[in-house]
Amino acid sequence: MKRCRLILYMLCLVFIMMACGKEDTETKKNDMVYTSENLATAGVKGMVNSFVVWQGRIYMYTIELDDEDEIKQIPHLYSVDLSGNGLEERDLPNVEGKIENLIFLTDNENLEMFLEIQTESEQDRCFYVVDYHSREKKRLENFVQFSSEEAMVRVLKVKQGQIVVATSKRFLVWNEDGTGQTEIKSQEPYIECIARTKDGDIVSTQTDQKKMKISRLNAETWKWESVLTVKNISSVSGGESLIDGRDYDFYYRDDTGIYGYSFEEKKQIKLLDYVASNIQSSYIYSIVPVALDQMVGIAEDGNNGKEKFVLYTKVDPNEVTEKTILVYGAMRLNERVKDAVIQFNRNNPKYEIQYRDYSSYEDPQQQFAVDVATGKVPDIIDLSDVSIKQYVEKGLLENLLPYYQKDEDVHLNDMLSSVVKAMEIKGGYYYISPSFRISTLVGKKKIVNDTERCNLKRLEELAQENQEASLLICNNKEDMLNVLLAYSINDYIDWENGVCKFDGERFKDLLNFCNQGTYLDNDSEQNETEQLRMDKVLLTTASIGAEDVEIYRSVFGEEVSFVGYPGQEEGETYFSFQDVLGMSVQSENKEGVWQFLKMFMMLDYQGQIQDAGLINAGIPTREDAFEMYMKTRTATEDYTDEFGVEISPMKYDWGDGDVEISVTPLTLDEEKQFRNLVSQTHLTGYYEETVMGIVEEESSNYFYGQQSLDKTIQVIQDRVTKYVNENR
Incomplete structure (x- = not known):
């Protein structure tokens, strides 16, 4: 009776949730696949502070830190073509005072720079707009200084050449010559992000964890109108959620991909899917369309943490390889798991993993219950924020013991014995964890x-x-x-x-x-x-x-x-345990799921969990990887590890208030105390x-x-x- 009541309850939820799904963008997955090509920008010094793509070239403003004086900043102004070649550096505009910020302004005919300048003669900052090529400049008159409660969100050039400065509270508008400043109130309590539409108007967002409201500000009448509300949106990234219009009236992005919106058709279409394109969305700082089938962005290099320019080019749908789809579902998507998904999708010829982010639904637990009732449980379940023992008792999780027993690459006895004991539930093993x-x-x-x-x-x-x-x-x-x-x-x-x-x-x-x-x-x-x-x-x-x-x-x-x-x-x-994942007992592709899960339990994966100085850095669950980890914490001389990585003795600073600590390699006594702590822990x-x-x-x-x-x-x-x- 208990099982029947549970199933009846969940089936009732199905009808409640049927209208609560994701927005239908009417795009097939194969039509949302892009390749990524790193642009070689050799010769560019410093970190990119702002950039724009205009007439086939990337223009960027960078800040370089002086090698001898870390406080000293050296600004640069560069441009390159879309292949990363043809690097040109120009002098910064000649102005009185120090340039605190430089933002590019564009329209179809002009490339300009908005300058925020601090002068010795003026207590407050002043602002100029300078033509990139002719260096003709104009000062913005009567610039209202920001209050302590507001910050600059973005600067745009809109219809008829007006210059718009958006703060978190309001819009300040100047004529093209820098005169006639007026103020436009936001219809929302806080301006998160704005963008320029294809025809020169402004769109603005107001978001919460579940939806994004987009409004349009007419740059001639300065009247507001509602455009759309995107429901069940996945992890809107605030200031980067809107993108200027080009082939579409404007674009927006969430944690799953990039969409174009048409005012005429009153609908959005998904253009780029991150997972299908093997792109880790959290690494993308900024991205802009440069053609109907190309985009350029700045992204973090996952290997070294440095930034890079990337050219994204659409793949012919007929050339996209069809794979068996596995679904990774989580109450809250895990960035490390997403990294592993990208790696798995690139390397596995048969299976491809896609996400299901339950946090984007009004009631994540209820949506999961609906998926259980309708047989749509994700193949891979993130167990980080759920009751594992409850899931085991419900019969939702596959016992992984038989998979360990028959696998040639990973076995239970690869793990620390105390970890093996702690993971056991009712004589079985229902999840994996690399750290x-x-x-x-x-x-x-x-x-x-x-x-x-x-x-x-x-x-x-x-x-x-x-x-x-x-x-x-x-x-x-x-x-x-x-x-x-x-x-x-x-x-x-x-x-x-x-x-x-x-x-x-x-x-x-x-x-x-x-x-x-x-x-x-x-x-x-x-x-x-x-x-x-x-x-x-x-x-x-x-x-x-x-x-x-x-x-x-x-x-x-x-x-x-x-x-x-x-x-x-x-x-x-x-x-x-970190990055805790289980296999759905309902999965029809359990072998594919195991191929993904075992990846986390391999030495190739866990042997690279060793970054000394990272807050809450994980400790490997494998015994051999654990020994590699311990060596990084105890070594007193440089060495090269099993993967060819050069390791230096642990040294970093830790502080809390007036207490400052220089963390150095562990003593033998400290190492012994930690090893005892690990071996004597046997509960989860x-x-x-x-x-x-x-x-x-x-x-x-x-x-x-x-x-x-x-x-x-x-x-x-x-x-x-x-x-x-x-x-x-």
Whole structure:
């Protein structure tokens, strides 16, 4: 009966969601494929500050940092053709004062530069428009200085040559000769992005996480009119969401591709699909169409982090190779996984992965439930923000153990033994993860009395022994409960049998302990690091990598203990796995899914997770890759790793307020402490947002005296038990 009720409920949702799908752009996938060609711009110095494509050439303004004086900036003005050749450098315009910013302005006949200039004789900045070729200049009269609450969004040249400066609050308009400044109010509270239409008007966007509203400002009447609202849009990138018109009246982009819009036809059409074109959208800083089938953009080089110009050219639809489609679905798309998708799509001759971004829907969980009911579950499920144990009990995830057992390239025993133990669920393995961090509480070793782990009783003793100090940076009752329960909440839930244990003494003791906290936040003028050093705060939450052993010893000013979070008998440290992916049991292409999943578990992939100095850099789950990672943290001399990468000894600066730390290779003692921490961790902190929400809501009633402890526990027990049985 339980299964029948669940299926009936989800089928009902189908009818609710049928009209809530993505905008239909009436474009076949093969008609949205572009190739990418890096433009060789040898001789260009500095980082591109602004650029424009005009009459077949790319014009750019760059800023170079002086090798001897990093504060000193050297500006350059370049142009190249669309093949990256024919580099020309011109002197900057001769003006009185320092050029703080240069923005290109174009129309069909003219290329001009908008200059923001700081002079010694004027307290405020002044603004000029200078012709690129003749260098004729005109000053914008009566330029209203921006308030502290507004920033410049963009500068455009529109119909009849007017110059428009858009701030986050308003539009300032000058005649072509720089006179007659007027102000146009925005019809939205905040201007995010503007673009010039093909006929010289202005379009502006207002976005939230689910939709983008586009309005048109007539550059002759200065009246607003609504154009369209794009629903279920995927991760609009704010200032880069609109693109000037060319063959279409204007263009817009989201995290899936680029669209052209026609005023006459009153519809948009998807022109470029990032996934089908093997383009990582988050690497694109800016992109502009230069022909009906070509675009030019600035993108980050994923190999070295430097910027590059890229020419994107449309592929003949008849030449696009047909592949079997796999769908990667996520409540929130993961950038590292997207990088892996691009790599997989380029190299795999049989399969191609496409995205399904549930965060673009009004109710992501409900949409996923509809997909389950209709047999449209993604082949690859991102499990980072969901309850994995719940999904396992529902039968949504494939057991990967048989795949490990028959694969010639990856095996369970390739992984760290503690990781293998932590990943096991009911004798199976339902997800992969290439990396992790370790979640724990950390404190001074002398204060916790050499305790390796702190259970709830030991935390109570610490609080009693140090009554002048706070146990945590925030002793607010609700925050304490969240910190002390979040990782261990699955101890109270048996998804397999639908049983909960919130009515036991352990949970009762936890609520009692948290109720000894305050109703206030920590209002000290000192930051957390200073309070930890001075023993005003005893413990802090930590997500640990190897170098953090050294960092926390420096933070506390002495040796530390990683005491975990209160578990069933003693304190427990938890693996926080990254890039967690599973295979849908409904997938019709499981072999293709496994080819993608195993990629994350190969040495070729994990052996490159080693960037010292990256915040929250992952620790490889493979044992051989883990040893490579540890070598990057302990080496005292330069060496070349197994992939031919030259590695230097770890050295970077870490700081918090007045505390500054130079992070260097780990000592033998620090290395031993971290290795012990990894080997002794055997649990996973599974995500249980809904259950935590129930517990926090009901516990708040107890903390504020609105409900007794026994009543609170019974309500939590009943509500969570009901939720578990309705959703397993």
